[in-house]
Amino acid sequence: MLEESSISMLSNSSNSTAAASDHSATKADPLMxxxxxxxxxxxxxxxxxxxxxxxxxxxxxxxxxGPSGCGKTTTLRMLAGFxxxxxxxxxxxxxxxxxxxxxxxxxxxxxxxxxxxPHMSLVGxxxxxxxxxxxxxxxxxxxxWLDLVGLKPLAYRLPxxxxxxxxxxxxxxxxxxxxxxxxxLDEPFSNLDAALRESTRKEMRELFxxxxxxxxxxxxxxxxAMTMADTIGVMRxxxxxxxxxxxxxxxxxxxxxxxxxxxHTNLLExxxxxxxxxxxxxxxxxxxxxxxxxxxxxxxxxxxxVRCECEDSAEVIDREFRGHDYFYVLQRGDHRYCAIxxxxxxxxxxxxxxxxxxxxxxxxxxxxxxxx
Amino acid sequence: xxxxxxxLHILIPSLVVALCMLLxxxxxxxxxxxxxxxxxxxxxxxARNIELLVNTLSLTAGVLVLTTFMALPLAWIVTRxxxxxxxxxxxxxxxxxxxxxxxxxxxxxxxxGHYGILTRTFGWEVPQIQGYWxxxxxxxxxxxxxxxxxxxxxxxxxxxxxxxxxxxxxYSENQIxxxxxxxQLMPSLxxxxxxxxxxxxxxFGAVALMRYEAFSYAIFTQYAGAFDRIYAAWLSLMxxxxxxxxxxxxxxxxxxxxxxSVGRGQARQxxxxxxxxxxxxxxxxxxxxxxxxxxxxxLILGYWLLMSPPDLRFFLEVPATFARSAAAAIPAxxxxxxxxxxxxxYAVRYPSRFSTVVERSAYVGYSIPPLTLAxxxxxxxxxxxxxxYQTLTLLILGWTLATLAxxxxxxxxxxxxxxxxxxxxxxxLGHGPITTFTQVVFxxxxxSLFASFALVFLFCMKELPITFLLxxxxxxxxxxxxxxxxxxxxxxxxxxxxxxxxxxxxISVGLVLNREGDR
Numbered sequence: 001m002l003e004e005s006s007i008s009m010l011s012n013s014s015n016s017t018a019a020a021s022d023h024s025a026t027k028a029d030p031l032m033x034x035x036x037x038x039x040x041x042x043x044x045x046x047x048x049x050x051x052x053x054x055x056x057x058x059x060x061x062x063x064x065x066g067p068s069g070c071g072k073t074t075t076l077r078m079l080a081g082f083x084x085x086x087x088x089x090x091x092x093x094x095x096x097x098x099x100x101x102x103x104x105x106x107x108x109x110x111x112x113x114x115x116x117x118p119h120m121s122l123v124g125x126x127x128x129x130x131x132x133x134x135x136x137x138x139x140x141x142x143x144x145w146l147d148l149v150g151l152k153p154l155a156y157r158l159p160x161x162x163x164x165x166x167x168x169x170x171x172x173x174x175x176x177x178x179x180x181x182x183x184x185l186d187e188p189f190s191n192l193d194a195a196l197r198e199s200t201r202k203e204m205r206e207l208f209x210x211x212x213x214x215x216x217x218x219x220x221x222x223x224x225a226m227t228m229a230d231t232i233g234v235m236r237x238x239x240x241x242x243x244x245x246x247x248x249x250x251x252x253x254x255x256x257x258x259x260x261x262x263x264h265t266n267l268l269e270x271x272x273x274x275x276x277x278x279x280x281x282x283x284x285x286x287x288x289x290x291x292x293x294x295x296x297x298x299x300x301x302x303x304x305x306v307r308c309e310c311e312d313s314a315e316v317i318d319r320e321f322r323g324h325d326y327f328y329v330l331q332r333g334d335h336r337y338c339a340i341x342x343x344x345x346x347x348x349x350x351x352x353x354x355x356x357x358x359x360x361x362x363x364x365x366x367x368x369x370x371x372x
Numbered sequence: 373x374x375x376x377x378x379x380l381h382i383l384i385p386s387l388v389v390a391l392c393m394l395l396x397x398x399x400x401x402x403x404x405x406x407x408x409x410x411x412x413x414x415x416x417x418x419a420r421n422i423e424l425l426v427n428t429l430s431l432t433a434g435v436l437v438l439t440t441f442m443a444l445p446l447a448w449i450v451t452r453x454x455x456x457x458x459x460x461x462x463x464x465x466x467x468x469x470x471x472x473x474x475x476x477x478x479x480x481x482x483x484x485g486h487y488g489i490l491t492r493t494f495g496w497e498v499p500q501i502q503g504y505w506x507x508x509x510x511x512x513x514x515x516x517x518x519x520x521x522x523x524x525x526x527x528x529x530x531x532x533x534x535x536x537x538x539x540x541x542x543y544s545e546n547q548i549x550x551x552x553x554x555x556q557l558m559p560s561l562x563x564x565x566x567x568x569x570x571x572x573x574x575x576f577g578a579v580a581l582m583r584y585e586a587f588s589y590a591i592f593t594q595y596a597g598a599f600d601r602i603y604a605a606w607l608s609l610m611x612x613x614x615x616x617x618x619x620x621x622x623x624x625x626x627x628x629x630x631x632x633s634v635g636r637g638q639a640r641q642x643x644x645x646x647x648x649x650x651x652x653x654x655x656x657x658x659x660x661x662x663x664x665x666x667x668x669x670x671l672i673l674g675y676w677l678l679m680s681p682p683d684l685r686f687f688l689e690v691p692a693t694f695a696r697s698a699a700a701a702i703p704a705x706x707x708x709x710x711x712x713x714x715x716x717x718y719a720v721r722y723p724s725r726f727s728t729v730v731e732r733s734a735y736v737g738y739s740i741p742p743l744t745l746a747x748x749x750x751x752x753x754x755x756x757x758x759x760x761y762q763t764l765t766l767l768i769l770g771w772t773l774a775t776l777a778x779x780x781x782x783x784x785x786x787x788x789x790x791x792x793x794x795x796x797x798x799x800x801l802g803h804g805p806i807t808t809f810t811q812v813v814f815x816x817x818x819x820s821l822f823a824s825f826a827l828v829f830l831f832c833m834k835e836l837p838i839t840f841l842l843x844x845x846x847x848x849x850x851x852x853x854x855x856x857x858x859x860x861x862x863x864x865x866x867x868x869x870x871x872x873x874x875x876x877x878x879i880s881v882g883l884v885l886n887r888e889g890d891r
Contacts, residue, residue: 082796102799109800115793119815128811129801178801 030055031214032079032182037088039074039238048074049085050238056182061208061215063229064240065222065261071238072218076184079216080109092181108180112187114171116159122146122170123155129178145173165196172204176213183208185217189224201227222262226250234258250299252287252362259297259364264327264338266303268296268361277363280335281355287362295364300327302359303339305347313352321346330355378722379805385714390733392773396748397612397736403751404605415606420590424607428586428614431507431579432572436565438512439519442665443564445657446516447523454644455654465520466885468513468665470877472834474577474851475870476510478858479669481581482676487861489675506582511572513665518571519564526560527553558625566622573615574741576837577851581858587611588837591743595841605751608744615741669874676867687868689853694872697849700764701832704771705779709824711772712779713817720787721795731780738777746770746841767842771832778831779824786820823883830880834873850876 032055039049049071056062064072077083079090081102090098097105116125126142133141146152149169159167168188175183188204189197205228208215219225225232226246233243234257242254253259256267270279272290277283281303284296305328314332326346330337330353337355347353405412443465449455450462471479484490485500501509530553538548576588583589587607595604647654676682712734719731737745749770753760760766790813798808836851843849848856850869857866 080796080800082799101804102796103802103804105800106802107800109797111793111797113791113793115791115797117794117797117812128798128803131802174797174801180800 029057031058031060031093032056032216033089033091033094034079035089035091037075037078037085037090039071039078039083039085047071047238049078052088052235052238052240054233054240054243056214056216058214059209059212060231061205061217061229062231062233063225064216064218064233064235065220065225066235067220067261070235072235073186074238075235076109076186076216076218079182080107080184081105106178106180107182107184108175108178109184109186110168110171110175110188112190114159114167114191116167116171116174118159121156121158122151122162125159125170126174126177129174132179142177145177146170149173164191164193165200168192168200172207176211182214182216185215187219188217189219189221197224204228226262234261236261253297253364255364256295256297259362264300264340266298266300266337267364268298270294270296272363277361279361280332281337281357284357285360287360290363296361297364298357298359298361300338300340301325302357302361303337304356304358305330305339305341305353306356307347307351308354309352310354313354316347316349316351316353319346319349378718378727381805382714382718382722385711386718386727386730389711389715389776390730392769393733393736393776396745396752396773397740399752399755400605400608400744400748403755404602404609407602411602412606415603421607421610424585424587424590425610425614427504427584428573428611431504431511431584431586432569434504434508435511435515435568435572438508439516439564439568440561442512442516442661443519443523444561445654446520446661447527449654449658451524451527452644453647453650453654455647455651461658462524463885464662464666465524466517466881467878469517470874470881471514471665471669472577472836472851472873472877473511473514473571473575474581474836474855474858475669475873476514477506477578477581478854478863478866478870479672480506480510481858482672482863483668487863489672492680493675502582503584504582507579507584507586509664510578510582511575513668514578515568515571516661516665518567519561522560522564522567523557526557530556562622562625566618569618570615570739570741573611573618574743574837576743576840577855581855587614588741588743591747592837592840595747601751604747608741608747611741612744615739619739672863673867673871673874676864677871680864682864682867686865690850690868690872693848693850693853693869696847697833697851698829700767700771700843700847700849701829704768704775704832705825705829707768707772708775708779708828709783709821712776712783712824713821715776716780716784716787717813720784721792734780735777737773738775742774742835742837743841745774746838749773749842762844764844764847767839767844767847770838770842771828771835774835774838775828775831778827782820782823782827783817786817790816826883827880830876830883833876 034055035053037049037052038047040047052071052075054062064075066072074083078085081097081100081104085098088098089096092105092107117128120128123139123142123146126145127138130138130141143152143155146155149172151166151169151173154162154166159170162170168191189200192200201224207213217225217228219228229246231243232246232249234241234249234254236257242249242258249258250262253262253265259265259267268279268281268284270277270284270293272286272292272294274289274291276285277290277294277296279296284298286296312332314330314337316328317331317336318329320327325340325342326344328339328341328347330339332355339355407415446461446465450458450465455461480501482488483501484498488498488500490496490498500506534552534556535548538552539545543551574588576592579586579589580592588611591604591607591611594600594607681687715731715734718727749766750761753766760769794812794816795808798812803811833849834851836855839849839852840855843852850873853869854866854873857863857869
């Protein structure tokens, strides 16, 4: 459905999709560069956004991931120009836009609740975005946009006559119709029901990739971030803890919080010596060399269970059948572990197993131990 | 939003409003302290002030007691019982708002006495209702719907589970009413009392017609008759102080109570119950309340219009008088709505301590006694722009200040319901403040702006005290005509004008009911 595009945006920069291999702040020719962005709402409070820096290549999809209140939405609103940062710089095409009014930035945003103008028809909503196009052509162009997401038949309806998924598609094409340099998405899937979420995610990513649209989206759902984005930035308490490709962030989390936020994990205390470490479940290979006491992160799917009545075995204390796999919770001594085993001859709750792994565990940087 | 700078096109009109509200009061104060200290001491400690204070407070107390006895059972009947015609009774409970205090006084005065209709039709010579009781009854009949609306809303939102758990703990219905329901109703009862109390303090028409020596009446006679403006200024300040005391005591009393629902349970509407033995009592109450508050004015106006109408030329005066009222009320409505827009926008979209102060200041004009406001404007005009004195402009300005709070209501609530997202979306699509306002904000506000205009317009059409002091000589409006003719005993000649006012106020009551119904 994208082929019939007389819409300039679509043909615009579609060959720049092979971006996002390099995630450091020193990208060769970034679309956007954010440096040391900080924001505090009240003088007495902690910073809502604390020294955040990253850059975005043209055509890249970046997901800012974090629990609610981590500052991701505030960051997004500063990029859009709705909030003023206390410190830091936002550059678009190497121009400093930190203090520009929102309407000057050419950055589009799709709000969590879509913010469709309730008194305008769908065509009216989309045409409202086309300030750069002569008035006489706006309606025709708007209809083309609506056709792109299959809503042309409803073009003259009012937004409240639409389902949530349809409203979202209108909000998206309205944003795209303004031909922005960059599209921001605020929790784009949170108002859709689960069944719709997955397909919408996929359609959206395809649309963005085909049109070469650069996107920053904000979400608290790690699955959403990993399927949608080329790059994931994990935020907590206003700080950007780690930024990188989804695989890298998942395999080698920067700390225990990132490890646990991106899915279940086992945190093992161990004694490292080079590329391996001694842990309560035996010798484990490491992704990077280390020495001395370390904390390791080992994903549950990397753990293997072998039936064993031996003395250092663990007990299965919970089992969850999830269709394609089993999710086990195991207890040994004071420690709990979790393991994901693809469909197999299931272990009963109460049976005893030995834990081991052939995979490499990632070493988490030493946490600042709190004095207590 | 809170941390963006407020655009000047919002900030400047808001500041103008705040200034307009406060400046006249400053002048009133200046005028009052202008006198030498000996005079001031003499004025402030006059024995007559004590008398006025006692009179004013006992009038307020009387009205509060009477309205509570009228409104509380009425609210209970329409919310808690399975009485028939509940909707109709609810509407009837609001209709008396269409009969302003001075028209109520007109109806009461026309009832008894040598020339009253009881004497004229039946030959029963009953004493004329006037003085303290006349003022108390007239004001109660007009104002009890405010309390009724407050109590009804509160009863509807009360958690029925509370009553039922009290019942299951073995309390009697009477105990439940006094110890559970009444306690929970306190905030809305106080809110209703505050509205009525402030109204009674400020009322001039009913008090003057009943010849009851309350503060506002004294201010008027002092200003109009004796031309002792310094004393009038001091009396206005005292009245203002009482009004302030009312407002503060309400918040003081409420602050010490904790009535919020505890726990996360779901509030539930109690089932309306059958009246049983109370049925005759309930109907007797309804009959008494509605015959006096609606029946009486309708009867009196009907008598003077149909049974014993005045000369035709009095009817023919109505259109011109109406036009005079409207000629000032329309610009006041436009101005009030026009100023309410930036103030509401400032308070809702740029919340800060300062914007709250600006918004609150808009309520100053509405809550201070109208005679105080009018007098303050007189001093303000005489001092800064004498050319304004005795002009229509000053009247329009006075009405605008008095009604800005009314105009804020509908605009404010629509703005609160409109998410700032919409404006942000427009900005992110490249639209500046002007097209965002004309194409996104304004279309959503069109109806509320009209509602604001209509509320103000209809208020002004029946407004009396400010008109009396600020209107140019000879500029008689509907309200002024009713007042002067009634005070001269020309009941028949006042009737067509009073009827026009009741008709118009009826529309504004309809508007209020409509807004209530939307909630």
